[in-house]
Amino acid sequence: MIPTEKIYSADDSKYDQKSVSARLEALFLNNVGLVVPREQIIAAARNPITGKEPENWHQRLSELRTDKGYTILSARDWKALKPEEYVLANVERRETAAKRVRPTPATWKQVMARAENACEWREDGQLCGLKEGAIDPIGGGTVKLTPDHTTPHSVDPNSDPTDPTHWQALCGRHQVMKKNFWDGATGKVNVIAILQAASVEQKRQALSFLEQFFGRDR
Numbered sequence: 375m376i377p378t379e380k381i382y383s384a385d386d387s388k389y390d391q392k393s394v395s396a397r398l399e400a401l402f403l404n405n406v407g408l409v410v411p412r413e414q415i416i417a418a419a420r421n422p423i424t425g426k427e428p429e430n431w432h433q434r435l436s437e438l439r440t441d442k443g444y445t446i447l448s449a450r451d452w453k454a455l456k457p458e459e460y461v462l463a464n465v466e467r468r469e470t471a472a473k474r475v476r477p478t479p480a481t482w483k484q485v486m487a488r489a490e491n492a493c494e495w496r497e498d499g500q501l502c503g504l505k506e507g508a509i510d511p512i513g514g515g516t517v518k519l520t521p522d523h524t525t526p527h528s529v530d531p532n533s534d535p536t537d538p539t540h541w542q543a544l545c546g547r548h549q550v551m552k553k554n555f556w557d558g559a560t561g562k563v564n565v566i567a568i569l570q571a572a573s574v575e576q577k578r579q580a581l582s583f584l585e586q587f588f589g590r591d592r
């Protein structure tokens with residue numbers, strides 16, 4: 375999955391797709407396996423007419439991973455990369471990134487009322503409880519609650535948007551955790567994704583744990 379060699383893209387094409395996401399997607403698809411640094415991303419993300427640099431390109435980039443299912447490597451996945459260097463590993467997209475169903479506005483209102491405007495994520499029986507608009511003490515930034523599907527999308531995508539019991543309100547941090555680190559279909563934690571997202575120090579701790587577990591000379 376990780377390229378054998380670190381080669382920088384020399385792409386200076388103009389991207390004139392309508393949205394920031396579409397321009398970034400085109401940029402990465404034109405540079406599969408190559409390192410695309412921050413400056414190139416910003417250049418491609420710019421509004422082709424006004425030249426304005428979008429503030430939210432980081433968000434759009436992470437949506438290419440979470441919503442479109444692309445494997446975009448960063449320094450967290452491949453040690454050779456510097457911060458803000460990215461590589462689209464291949465053109466394949468993960469199946470989990472099927473199109474998103476959303477609750478209707480009325481259903482979402484009901485969900486938020488049940489949730490009392492607070493994140494409904496539970497871990498070891500402990501409710502997250504971060505309130506909409508509060509400051510996230512761990513992740514920083516203002517909490518924005520968004521709908522999360524509590525059952526796999528395949529169950530019944532047609533009736534779901536109107537059934538509040540199929541949805542929960544989650545803060546941004548727990549949305550990311552659930553999308554990347556937890557497989558809704560199997561209910562299992564995605565250990566590899568967690569390790570990829572972990573800091574170098576956390577990776578070292580995990581490695582030393584594994585070395586002890588298996589014995590160094592395995």
Ligand SMILES: [Zn+2]
Nearest residue numbers: 493502545548
């Ligand atoms: Zn939360």
